[in-house]
Amino acid sequence: MVSCNPMQQLRDIANSRNLLWNLTLRELRSKYRRSILGWSWSMLNPLAQMAIYTFVFGVLFGAQAPVGDPSGITTFGLYLLTGLIPWGFFSLICGVGLQAILSNTTLVRKVAFARESLVISQVLFCSVQFSIEMTLVCVALTIAGSFVLPFLPVTVLLMIFLALFAMGIAFVLSVSAVFFRDLPYLWTIINQIWFFATPVIYDPSIFDDKVPGPLHAILHWNPTAVFIRSFRATTYHGTLPDPKDFVVLGVASIVSLIAGLAVFNRLKRRLAEEL
Numbered sequence: 001m002v003s004c005n006p007m008q009q010l011r012d013i014a015n016s017r018n019l020l021w022n023l024t025l026r027e028l029r030s031k032y033r034r035s036i037l038g039w040s041w042s043m044l045n046p047l048a049q050m051a052i053y054t055f056v057f058g059v060l061f062g063a064q065a066p067v068g069d070p071s072g073i074t075t076f077g078l079y080l081l082t083g084l085i086p087w088g089f090f091s092l093i094c095g096v097g098l099q100a101i102l103s104n105t106t107l108v109r110k111v112a113f114a115r116e117s118l119v120i121s122q123v124l125f126c127s128v129q130f131s132i133e134m135t136l137v138c139v140a141l142t143i144a145g146s147f148v149l150p151f152l153p154v155t156v157l158l159m160i161f162l163a164l165f166a167m168g169i170a171f172v173l174s175v176s177a178v179f180f181r182d183l184p185y186l187w188t189i190i191n192q193i194w195f196f197a198t199p200v201i202y203d204p205s206i207f208d209d210k211v212p213g214p215l216h217a218i219l220h221w222n223p224t225a226v227f228i229r230s231f232r233a234t235t236y237h238g239t240l241p242d243p244k245d246f247v248v249l250g251v252a253s254i255v256s257l258i259a260g261l262a263v264f265n266r267l268k269r270r271l272a273e274e275l
Contacts, residue, residue: 006265013117024121028128057202085134089163093169094173158234167256168257168261178271204229229245
């Protein structure tokens with residue numbers, strides 16, 4: 001019988017660390033297997049998105065990036081990239097997390113282990129890709145003139161916060177998808193709405209004086225919007241994030257992870273019979 005004790009849940013995860021390591025290696029090895037460009041695709045995909053959005057919004061609609069303060073950078077493509085990379089990481093974790101249990105039904109039915117490992121392994125795999133992408137972005141911004149290096153520790157901490165925040169949501173999605181098989185289709189719609197509610201491809205200042213106060217507050221404190229704002233502070237602008245934003249992200253990450261583990265722990269007892 002599966003225990004619902006939170007401390008036992010953590011002990012079960014720790015005891016499954018060898019399986020967790022093997023699951024993560026499996027994902028890393030199979031990601032771009034037999035692909036000619038291999039892990040280069042992890043950067044080519046966001047670059048392709050950047051090129052498309054730059055052409056549509058920057059060329060066709062004449063959108064301009066805000067001036068980096070104090071970096072002085074005005075390149076619209078770099079502004080887009082500092083939003084697309086963190087959003088892509090968040091979206092990827094939620095997407096693969098949603099399928100983590102459904103794609104391992106045989107393992108769940110026949111082997112006794114901490115089911116949480118299936119989600120955590122996906123987060124670790126995505127984090128490797130995210131680290132590669134952020135390294136290249138930081139190099140590009142350093143060349144462009146942004147003071148990225150002094151704020152690199154803060155950027156790394158933001159990456160950890162984002163991983164924890166997304167992991168909490170992935171835990172909920174993974175078990176919910178077992179009981180509600182329409183969830184993958186519904187999540188596609190939610191993901192699209194969430195994307196455009198987050199200032200990834202536009203300057204959030206466009207909302208000023210254009211939306212009602214309560215809606216403006218929701219858009220401003222949307223956790224992914226705060227993440228994008230903070231990542232752009234340490235990379236595009238070359239400065240520290242707003243202290244309030246940093247506190248909000250720390251709290252949101254912890255709350256998301258705890259809530260996600262609690263929901264997962266409550267529902268995992270019925271996974272084998274539902275699959």
